Amino acid sequence: MKHIQLHKSPLFLKIIFVISVAIIFFIGGITFKHITVLKKSSAYVSNSYEVNIELERLLSCIKDAETGQRGYLLTRDKKFLRPYHNSGALIKKSYQRISELTANSRTQQSNLKKLQYHINRRLNYLSKNLYLIEQKNYKIKTLDSNFVTGQKAMDSIRYRIQSMIITQKILLKNRQKDYESTMNYTPLLIYLTLIITLILITIAFVKMNRDLILLKNTIDTLTIAIEANKLSEIVGNFGSWQLDIETFKYSFSDNEYRLLGCEPQSFEASKEEYFKFIHPDDLESVKESVKNVSINNAFIPITYRIIRKDGEVRYFKDKGQIVSFSSDKKTFIGTTRDITSEINDRITTEERNRELESNNKELSAFNYIASHDLQEPLRKIETFISRLVSKDYDNLSSSGQQYISSIQKSTNRMRVLIEDLLQFSRTNKMEKTFEEVDLNTLLENAKQELAQIIEDKKAKIENSALPILKVIPFQMQQLLINLIGNSLKYSSQDRTPIIKIDYSKVIANEEELLPETHHKYHRIIIKDNGIGFDQEYAKNIFVLFNRLHNKNEYQGTGIGLAICKKIVENHKGFIFAKGIVDKGSDFIIYLPAE
Structure with missing residues (x-):
C-alpha cells in the first residue's frame, strides 16, 4: 500500500x-x-x-x-x-x-x-x-x-x-x-x-484550492488518457464496454461500434441490440455467459462469431472483470477483441501441423524401413559374401578379391549406419522417464562400454565428482558413451589420449554461451587433447549425417553427435562445442538445475 x-x-x-x-x-x-x-x-x-x-x-x-x-x-x-x-x-x-x-x-x-x-x-x-x-x-x-x-x-x-x-x-x-x-x-x-x-x-x-488545481490537472491528464485509449483501441483492433451491476445499464466505446461495422454511438448500448450482431449458432452460449454475469458476478472469457453490418463474419473474444469503487459501487468492465486473424492463423497452423504430422509418419515409416527392412537383405549380402570368401576367395582374381573386400567394407558401413539410425530413432521416440541417478555410476558404465578401445589407445580419463541428477538414465549414459567415444575416435596419433571431465554449478548470466537469465545450470565439460576442429564448424558437427572428415580417414556415420544434441534437448539443456585444430576439443553440456 x-x-x-x-x-x-x-x-x-x-x-x-x-x-x-x-x-x-x-x-x-x-x-x-x-x-x-x-x-x-x-x-x-x-x-x-x-x-x-x-x-x-x-x-x-x-x-x-x-x-x-x-x-x-x-x-x-x-x-x-x-x-x-x-x-x-x-x-x-x-x-x-x-x-x-x-x-x-x-x-x-x-x-x-x-x-x-x-x-x-x-x-x-x-x-x-x-x-x-x-x-x-x-x-x-x-x-x-x-x-x-x-x-x-x-x-x-x-x-x-x-x-x-x-x-x-x-x-x-x-x-x-x-x-x-x-x-x-x-x-x-x-x-x-x-x-x-x-x-x-x-x-x-x-x-481545496490546491485540490481544485490538482483536479484540473487530473482532468486534463484523464482527457489525454481517454483519447490515447481510443487511439489504442483503433490500433489494437479492440473495443471496451461497461455494465453497471446495480442498474444493468451498458455503455460501449466508439471502437466497439466500429468493430461491428457501425458508426460510433449509432444505436443504444444494450445487450439486446448487441445480440442482433451475434452469429445465430453462437447466440445461446453468449446469452448464457451474460446470464452468469447477472447471477454470479462472474465472466468467463468467451469466443464467438459476429456478423458485421456489411455481412462479414468475424471472430470476437470477450474478457471482463468487476471493479469496486470506494462507495461500494461495482461496475463490470470488459474488452472485445477481434481475433479473426488469430483464428485464421491457428487454422493455417493446424493444417500445417497435420501436414507435418503426416510427413513425420512417412519419415518414421521410411526410417523403419531403412533401419529394419533393409537389415534383412544386408544380412543376406553379408552371409553370401562370407560364404564366398570362405569357399571361393582363393579362386578369385586379385581384382575380384579387391572387389569382395570393398563390398565387405561397404556392407559393414551400411550396418553401422542402420544401427545409428535405430539409436537416433530410439532417442526421439522412447519414453522419457526421469529418475534421480548418480552420474558417477553412469560414467563408470560408459567406461566399461568403451573399455576395449580405451585399453587399445592407452587413454586416460580424469573426472571430478559428478552430481546426482534427475535424468533419463539410458540416454544420459548414451550421451557420455558417445562424447567419450568421439574423443577417442578423433585422438591424435602423436600423443596419449587424455580426456578430462569437469563439473560445476553456474548461473546463466555468468556464462557467455547461455541466455541472460538468473537460472542455474549444471555444467559438464568433456575436454580432450585430440585432433580438434576448426571453430567455424562448431554448429555443423551436431547436424545429422554431417561429417568434418573423409570416411576413409575416420570411421563414422555423422549421427553420434546429433544423438548427443537430441539427448541434451530432451533434458531441456544446451550443448556446445569448442575446438582448436591439432590441440583438442571441448564439449560443454548445460543441464537445468531445479
Whole structure:
C-alpha cells in the first residue's frame, strides 16, 4: 500500500470540517453558559432586592402593630387597634414570601427561623399588654415589665432583619465575583477559538484550492488518457464496454461500434441490440455467459462469431472483470477483441501441423524401413559374401578379391549406419522417464562400454565428482558413451589420449554461451587433447549425417553427435562445442538445475 500524507488526503478536509464544527459548538456552548450565568446573576440581584424589600415590609408590619397598640393605650380608642389586627395576616404573608425567596440558602433559612421566634415573642407581649388593659385590674409594674421585654424582642427583630439583609448582600457579592471571574476569561477563550477556527478554515481553503488545481490537472491528464485509449483501441483492433451491476445499464466505446461495422454511438448500448450482431449458432452460449454475469458476478472469457453490418463474419473474444469503487459501487468492465486473424492463423497452423504430422509418419515409416527392412537383405549380402570368401576367395582374381573386400567394407558401413539410425530413432521416440541417478555410476558404465578401445589407445580419463541428477538414465549414459567415444575416435596419433571431465554449478548470466537469465545450470565439460576442429564448424558437427572428415580417414556415420544434441534437448539443456585444430576439443553440456 502506498503511503499517503495526511495533508494530501481527502480525510484532512473532513477532519478540519469536524474540528471547525466542534469549535463552533464549543463557542456556542460557552456563550450559552455565560448567558445562563448572566441570567442567574440577574435573578440573584432581583432575588436579593425582593428579599430586602420583604424584610423591610415585615419590619414595617410589626412596627404598625406596635404603633396601633400604643395609640390605643393612650386614647383608649379602638380604631387605633385596626393596624394591630391587620398586621397578623400581613406578617404571615411577608414571612412566607421571604421563606420562598431564601429557600436555597441555608444561612437565611436559619436566620428566618430565629426571626420567627422573635416575631412571635414580640406579638405575644403585645397581646398580653392588650389583655391586661382590657381587664382593668392590671398592675402598672407588670405592664411596664411587658413593655420592656417587648421592646427587647423588637430590638432582636431589627437585629435579625439587619443580619439577613447583610447576609443577602454578602451572597450577592460572592455570586457577582463568580460571574466576573467567568466573564474575565471568556472573551480571551472565544477570541482564541475564533482564531483557531479561522486558521483551520484558511488551511482548508488553501487545501481545496490546491485540490481544485490538482483536479484540473487530473482532468486534463484523464482527457489525454481517454483519447490515447481510443487511439489504442483503433490500433489494437479492440473495443471496451461497461455494465453497471446495480442498474444493468451498458455503455460501449466508439471502437466497439466500429468493430461491428457501425458508426460510433449509432444505436443504444444494450445487450439486446448487441445480440442482433451475434452469429445465430453462437447466440445461446453468449446469452448464457451474460446470464452468469447477472447471477454470479462472474465472466468467463468467451469466443464467438459476429456478423458485421456489411455481412462479414468475424471472430470476437470477450474478457471482463468487476471493479469496486470506494462507495461500494461495482461496475463490470470488459474488452472485445477481434481475433479473426488469430483464428485464421491457428487454422493455417493446424493444417500445417497435420501436414507435418503426416510427413513425420512417412519419415518414421521410411526410417523403419531403412533401419529394419533393409537389415534383412544386408544380412543376406553379408552371409553370401562370407560364404564366398570362405569357399571361393582363393579362386578369385586379385581384382575380384579387391572387389569382395570393398563390398565387405561397404556392407559393414551400411550396418553401422542402420544401427545409428535405430539409436537416433530410439532417442526421439522412447519414453522419457526421469529418475534421480548418480552420474558417477553412469560414467563408470560408459567406461566399461568403451573399455576395449580405451585399453587399445592407452587413454586416460580424469573426472571430478559428478552430481546426482534427475535424468533419463539410458540416454544420459548414451550421451557420455558417445562424447567419450568421439574423443577417442578423433585422438591424435602423436600423443596419449587424455580426456578430462569437469563439473560445476553456474548461473546463466555468468556464462557467455547461455541466455541472460538468473537460472542455474549444471555444467559438464568433456575436454580432450585430440585432433580438434576448426571453430567455424562448431554448429555443423551436431547436424545429422554431417561429417568434418573423409570416411576413409575416420570411421563414422555423422549421427553420434546429433544423438548427443537430441539427448541434451530432451533434458531441456544446451550443448556446445569448442575446438582448436591439432590441440583438442571441448564439449560443454548445460543441464537445468531445479
